[in-house]
Amino acid sequence: MEKQVIIFDTTLRDGEQALPASLSAREKLQIALMLERLGVDVIEAGFPVSSPGDFTSVQMIAREVKNARVCGLSRALEKDIDACGEALSVAEQFRIHTFIATSDIHVDTKLRKSQDEVVEMAIKAIQHARKYTDDVEFSCEDAGRTHIDYLCRMVEAAISAGASTVNIPDTVGYTIPSEFGGIISSLFDRVPNIDKAVISVHCHNDLGLAVANSLAAVQAGARQVECTVNGIGERAGNCSLEEIVMTLKTREQMLGLQTNIRSQEISKASKLVSQLCNMPVQANKAIVGANAFSHSSGIHQDGVLKGQNTYEIMTPESVGINKNNLNLTSRSGRHVIKHRLGELGYKSDEYDLDEVYTAFLKLADKKGQVFDYDLEALLFFNQQKHEDAYYKLTYLHATSGHNIIPSATVSLELGEKSLTKSATGNGPVDAAFNAIISAIEGHDLDIVDFKLDSKGEGADALAQVSVIVEYNHRRFNGIGLATDIVEAGVKALIFVLNNMHLADQIDQQKQKIVGV
Numbered sequence: 001m002e003k004q005v006i007i008f009d010t011t012l013r014d015g016e017q018a019l020p021a022s023l024s025a026r027e028k029l030q031i032a033l034m035l036e037r038l039g040v041d042v043i044e045a046g047f048p049v050s051s052p053g054d055f056t057s058v059q060m061i062a063r064e065v066k067n068a069r070v071c072g073l074s075r076a077l078e079k080d081i082d083a084c085g086e087a088l089s090v091a092e093q094f095r096i097h098t099f100i101a102t103s104d105i106h107v108d109t110k111l112r113k114s115q116d117e118v119v120e121m122a123i124k125a126i127q128h129a130r131k132y133t134d135d136v137e138f139s140c141e142d143a144g145r146t147h148i149d150y151l152c153r154m155v156e157a158a159i160s161a162g163a164s165t166v167n168i169p170d171t172v173g174y175t176i177p178s179e180f181g182g183i184i185s186s187l188f189d190r191v192p193n194i195d196k197a198v199i200s201v202h203c204h205n206d207l208g209l210a211v212a213n214s215l216a217a218v219q220a221g222a223r224q225v226e227c228t229v230n231g232i233g234e235r236a237g238n239c240s241l242e243e244i245v246m247t248l249k250t251r252e253q254m255l256g257l258q259t260n261i262r263s264q265e266i267s268k269a270s271k272l273v274s275q276l277c278n279m280p281v282q283a284n285k286a287i288v289g290a291n292a293f294s295h296s297s298g299i300h301q302d303g304v305l306k307g308q309n310t311y312e313i314m315t316p317e318s319v320g321i322n323k324n325n326l327n328l329t330s331r332s333g334r335h336v337i338k339h340r341l342g343e344l345g346y347k348s349d350e351y352d353l354d355e356v357y358t359a360f361l362k363l364a365d366k367k368g369q370v371f372d373y374d375l376e377a378l379l380f381f382n383q384q385k386h387e388d389a390y391y392k393l394t395y396l397h398a399t400s401g402h403n404i405i406p407s408a409t410v411s412l413e414l415g416e417k418s419l420t421k422s423a424t425g426n427g428p429v430d431a432a433f434n435a436i437i438s439a440i441e442g443h444d445l446d447i448v449d450f451k452l453d454s455k456g457e458g459a460d461a462l463a464q465v466s467v468i469v470e471y472n473h474r475r476f477n478g479i480g481l482a483t484d485i486v487e488a489g490v491k492a493l494i495f496v497l498n499n500m501h502l503a504d505q506i507d508q509q510k511q512k513i514v515g516v
C-alpha cells in the first residue's frame, strides 16, 4: 500500500470560516505562501461562491502558489462549482472539492430529500466538476454519523462518477478512534471500486479526538488527512496539522508512513497563523505551545541535561525552534539581527532589514534586552505594514490616573491632510479612540472587539492589541504593537482604518468597472 500520506490543509477554508473577522486577501495569500513553504500537498483556499472577497482571494492564491495544488470548496450545486472552476482556472494545478451531507439527520432535516435524490445530486455535481478538471474531491458531509450501507453506496457512486479523492468527514467530531478506523476499514472491504480513489479524512475536534481519529483512519488505509495549522476551525477546531504530521514522523518506524511536510517550518507557520487570525496558542498545546519543549521539574531538567532523549521524543529544532545563545541589546549590529532571524527560519528577502533593525534599536533602548519573541513580533509587523498608508499617526498624548478624567490628543495624516483632535473617555485608550473617530468623522464604524496581549514576559514586555471594527456591514481586523498599551491600541485602530480605506478603494474601482 502507498506509504505517502497527502496533507490537505484547510486553514484558509474551515479554519478561516470560524474566525470572528475574515482575513484580508493579502493575509490569506501570506498564509498560503507559508503553507507552500511548509510543503502541504493541497491548499484549500476558500469557498469561492460564498462572497466576492472569497472568490478574489482564491483566485489570487491560485495565481501565486506554484508548488501545491490549490483547491476550492463548493456545495453540490452547479453555480458553486462554476465559481470554483472560474476562480481556480489561473492555477498551475487545481482541485474542485464538492460535498453533500449523507447522514439521515442531515438528509432528512437539512436537505429534505430522499437518499436516492442525494446520490443523484452528488453524481451530477462530480460530473459537472470534471468538466473543469480531472482532480475532483467529493465529501460525504457528516459521514461519521452516516449509516455504513448508505456511505458505501455513496462512495461507490462518487468514484464511478469521476471523483479521484473521496473524503470521509467526521463533521461533528462524534466518533471515537476504533469506530472511525472501523468505518474506513468497512469502506475498503465493501466498496468494489475503492482502489480507484484516494480515501481522505476530515475530523473535527469536538471530543478532542480529531488527531486520534485521523490517525486511526490512516492506519485503516486512508491516505489523505485534512487538517489546519494550530487545529483552528469550526467550534473546537479540526485535526491539527502539526500534531498529525509530527505523529507520523516521530513514529515513522512503527507506522511506516511519510508526508512531504518540511517540519522545520512548523513553528513559523504556527506563529503566522496565530498572529494573523488573532488566535493565541495555548501554552501546553502539543508541538507548538510555548511549553511544548520546556522542562520544569528538577528531575526532568536533570534527565534532559544528561541525555536529551530521556524526556524528549523529538527535538525542538525538528519543528523549527532554535534556542538562542545571543544576548541582543542596542549594542548588537545589523548582521547579528540578520543572523538571528536566519536561525529563527526567516530569509532576508522576507523582510526589510533596515526597517526591522531601526525598530529593534528603538525597542532595545526601551527594554534593554530583546528576546526572540520580540524580534519575531517586530518582523511580523514589518511584514504587515501598509505600503503608502493613507492614515498615519504623527502624534499621541494620553493622560490617565486616579480621580482624573482620562484624555488624549491624537494627530493624524489622512493622505495630504493633517488633523489634530482631543477627546476624553473612560480610560486613555477609549479617549484616544474617541479622538481618532472624531478625526475621521463621516465613517460610521463600531468597535466590536478589543484584545490586549503581552508578547513576552515582564512589565516591560511589548503590548499587542487587536481590534475588530464593523464598517459597512463588514468586519475589519487590525493589530498594533508597542511597549505602551495606548500606542499599541491606537496603532491597531489605524491599521483597521487603512484596511477600511483599501476596501473602499476596491469597491469604488469595482463600481467604475460595472458602471454603477
Ligand code: KIV
Pocket: 014, 099, 139, 140, 141, 142, 167, 169, 170, 171, 172, 202, 204
Ligand atoms: O466538516 C465537514 O464536513 C466539512 C466538509 C465541507 C468537508 O468541512
Ligand code: ZN
Pocket: 014, 169, 171, 202, 204, 234
Ligand atoms: Zn469541516
